[in-house]
Amino acid sequence: MNLINKLSFIFLWLFLFTGCKAEFENGVSDIDSWDMADEFEPTMVHPGVLHTNEDCEHIRQMIEEQKEPYYTTYQELIKEPKASAEYSIQGPFEIIARDGTYANTKGKAESDFDAIYLNAVMWMITQDPAHAQRSLELMLAYAEVLKDIDGNDTALMAGLEGIKIVYALEMLSHTYDKISETDIQKVNDMLRNVFLPVWEEFYNTNPYTNGNWGLHVTKSYMAAAILWDDVDMYKKCVNFYLYGNDNGTISHYIDGDTGQCQESGRDQQHTILGLGALSAICELAWKQGNDLYSAYENRVLLGYEYTVKYNLGYDVPFKTWTDVTGKYCKWDVISKETKDKNGGVDTERGNCWQPVFYMVYNHYVNRKGLSMPYTAELLGTYQELEYDGGHPSYGPLLFNDLK
Template structure:
């Protein structure tokens, strides 16, 4: 299993979002960052007190998927409509939905680079995905057995785990910590009883949040996945301070992960990264010295890690939208361009010689549904290449890390 390496939202926005959503519904029904660099962002990210992003009251369930989204999915599955019916069948046939699954918690999850050693790393990630899968299955079927299985998995881990260790600990915590709150939000706010939900909250607060809340200056997918975990955990814990801190990290990292020509000759750098000078930036961008709109900091590493970063960006923006503090307007152009740029080559376009030496490795994985649905279906933005790739990959399954069943949950979902 490949992991990271150890080198480490004016009224205009509201109106745009509302118009896009209305159109979608109608369709369904018929480097040290200097102040000047900060100011160059388009649109400008808020700063100071105005940067507060946490809602006065959190929406539940509200991590990646909302109740209206879940209701839409349930209705489409019950109507045997596509692509949701096939996506649901895919999920229910997976090992993650097995009611005989036995959780494998441990006190210390030790994960080295590329999960070597792998002492509980795969077990933790897959048990988290299983808990989320069972929570989705519960909501769609209303079969108590799935809710109880989700609870059993979460309870098993909250009773045992104490820490993550070794070099991949921050990334491992980010991946598992991104998925646990999705499951927990659905169960806590749609199922009748979860006696140990408080213990689970304590686990998130003491084992996961401290490991991810301060971000990372490793490759961008690390900090983005860790920030996704921090955002989701903050929603479940109703922790306004941590939510705001994670959003601030997100606002600094996204412009440093996806390049736009408007950034200038060189990509932006994440606050506090210490990166300075062309040579250091080129090295951090995997040796790529020609910068083009839509390129990501990890495109020339491989498309798989690029997919991790793009996916986490979309997940965070989606959760923020559910929480009523929509981050999509701030990052929509970067997300659109990144999706389209990578999708073009995934769909077979020739790679030019000035891009990663003329070849790209691996594939994005099942990571386009959330961003595509938000930007194209809700906001009405044309995304030809991303649409083609998204439809080609349906139903999108799981990457067995932190992405799971997004054709089911977000495919053409107007809610």
């Protein structure tokens, strides 16, 4: 190798392994200018937001054969009022928010978005057009009215709720022949005019939040990229996930030595909320032919096992975390208690489970043959039979033994 080639190789190596930090030294994620995600070329299979046609057929077959744990979980799903084709809309609203002036819309809008998602899931499973039609009617009701997301938590709301609409539109537009191009355009316009600007603003702002925010934004952003066949948009959020300077990236959310999470000292609920978004991002990418699960030596597995181990009652190491924003660096012990709404103290350790474990367990253990002993221990007793609006939920049915 001549001197010029040697120098070129050294420069490339330094860019790949240290350039990310230099690009983000001022805390602004200039991910539009990056080409580092070029190796992550999505297949753009449709439907391809969390479930493909192959997944749908597998789930239907398991229910038809009354296989467990699919069948029992399905029985719980159909009991959920928001999964009913008879669900009564509580909105729509012109402006939605989690806090502030329009905080009164939070619970009602979230419930409507849950119903959009869950009816799309029920359509996917049962092929009953009543569910597809109800999901579509709810989406169109909001598409006609919704103009803005307000409050301090705009990015979080857009991240948590956006994927529900995207999932439903993706599933219906590729499997329900009664949806028209006009209908599709109306819902897409709402996503582009109301949700997309909030996601983009988050990426273009100096980091300012705990990590679960960025993870939920990326989850919805990637789903929308798949919906819109937007390869550049898809690679943009892969860049953010892998290389961005934010608490909501894989390298900044989970410690590579221990698995401690950025929010482990805050509380366990938010930590698991963040982990759930991590696995959803990885699953979205997996369905598009890209393996983000293995990034940074299976870092997601490490974070899950650390958190589950602690919440099962085992000891884990903990260090005070220096976060990206500099605002969340004072937690000197791992969180085991949290204050309730009345100022009292609840013991959260071991009492904070959310339905986020089957998806990640299916990948690392069923697909890859790796070991997750603490998650396996948890799933021996915790079955994910409930719905949680922050996650796709119903893992034993929807994310069990998927290819």
